[in-house]
Amino acid sequence: MFKSRSQPIQSSEITDESVWRARRRLFLQAPGALALAAGLPGLAQAVPVGQALSFNPSQRWKLDETPTSEADVTTYNNFYEFGTGKEDPSRQSGQFKTEPWTVQVDGLVHKPLTLDMDQILKLAPLEERIYRLRCVEAWSMVVPWVGYSLSALLKQASPMGSARFVRFETAAEPETMPGLRSRILDWPYVEALRLDEAMHPLTLLATGLYGKSLPVQNGAPVRLIVPWKYGFKSAKSLVRITLTDTMPESSWMKVAPHEYGFYANVNPDVPHPRWSQATERVIGSGFFATKKATLPFNGYAEDVASLYANMDLRRYY
Incomplete structure (x- = not known):
């Protein structure tokens, strides 16, 4: 009535x-x-944080390894917008809002887009993909991500023939991201890929992990996963994706180009200036557990090595 x-x-x-x-x-x-x-x-x-997602197991991109515990994956994170300590993101991200949320796709595209989370979630079938994540600090974990290939989104925008690179910009909200008060990086956080890297089917637009929508500390509500590269390439909490004809300067390249190159492919033969990359500590195995050998391209060489044929991977690190 x-x-x-x-x-x-x-x-x-x-x-x-x-x-x-x-x-x-x-x-x-x-x-x-x-x-x-x-x-x-x-x-x-956006899908509320922690809500169950409907997805299909990936028939192609799956590791025969036991995933790291959910507790470790959600409490041991690099997300400097919430602090530099590994536990800071889970402790200090409670005020960050993921509703409503939009991602803008622009630059050298025929069809610029502004997508909300409902549109992003329905753009392609969600899959669970168990990927190995390797960070430059020489630790690794195995995570069951939920999402789909980034190429599905990029194809919707119809890249121009002149597009060669993809720039990713993340959220920067000083009111809810206490780490932005630091001068470690020039905010907002920026990362980038070559267009062929971004279009590779392994490159994931992730909206969840462990069958649920992403927690804030893991990059809610939508993030990038590039499993053959060091973790800092996988930008979190995306708000803008821009296609360009020139190589963007990423945040870590800008502050420390001698330590963090554009490509950042996992390479056990190229040490970081302050530590070796030849071995890694698996999160959850204990601090004193025996380290394991780091695999070229993080174990994905069969799938992605051809992207870098005839390139000097010591120079293009």
Whole structure:
């Protein structure tokens, strides 16, 4: 029944939040609903942190290794926007908001896009891909990510023939990201790939891990995963993707080019100026556990080595 403004609404008549969210999800799953939602400002919301995702196991990109525990993956992180300590992101990210969220795709594309999270989640079938993650500090973990190949998104934007690189820009919100007060990097965080690297099917646009939407400390609501490169290449909390004809200067290149090159391919034969990359410590195995040998391209050489044929990987580190 219609009620005028002079008639108070009883609490029993107010739809519970969980009910209207469930109805909204059903609406968006209906044919044509995605296009309708795109034209209605205010509808777009990210999937709440920790919500279960529907996905299919990957038949191609799967490691025969036991995943690192969820507790370790969600509490041992590099995410300097929330602090430089490994436990800082899980402790200091509670105020960061992922709803609503949009990602802009622009630059040398025929079809610039601005996508909300509902559109991103429906752009391609979600898969669970168990990838090895290797960080430049010589530690590694195995993570069951949920997402799909970044190429699915880039193809929607229709790259121009002159596009050669892809620049990724991440969120920078001083009110909720205490690490931005530091002068370690020039915020916002920027990373980049060659276009052929970005279009490789291994390169993942991730929206979840362990079957659930991403926690903030792991890059919610959407991030990049490039498993054959060191972890700093896999930018978190993406807000803008720009295609360009010139090589972008990434954040770590800008502050320490002698330590962090553009390519950052995992290479046991090229040491970091301050430590070796020949071995790695597997997170969860114990600090005094025997280290394991680092694999070229983090174990993905069969899939990606051809991208760098005839390149001097000591020079292009």
